Amino acid sequence: MAKKRVKVDQGLCIGCGCCAGTYPDDFQIGDSGLAEVVTGEGEEEAVSVCPVGAISVEE
Numbered sequence: 001m002a003k004k005r006v007k008v009d010q011g012l013c014i015g016c017g018c019c020a021g022t023y024p025d026d027f028q029i030g031d032s033g034l035a036e037v038v039t040g041e042g043e044e045e046a047v048s049v050c051p052v053g054a055i056s057v058e059e
């Protein structure tokens with residue numbers, strides 16, 4: 001599973017923590033209580049763990 005550039009739309013994120021809980025190397029919950037991408041890259045499958053569609057892959 002190759003990592004791809006991913007981003008979090010913080011306007012959509014509800015801070016549920018699913019992404020950080022499932023992929024702690026790729027996502028963290030920041031001071032704002034919303035998810036941030038740790039390195040700028042993440043597993044493509046992380047898109048499907050977000051219940052509100054806030055995670056997307058940058059092509």
Ligand code: SF4
Nearest residue numbers: 013014016017019050
């Ligand atoms: S799974 Fe989605 S809504 Fe939940 S913290 Fe991550 S980006 Fe935000």
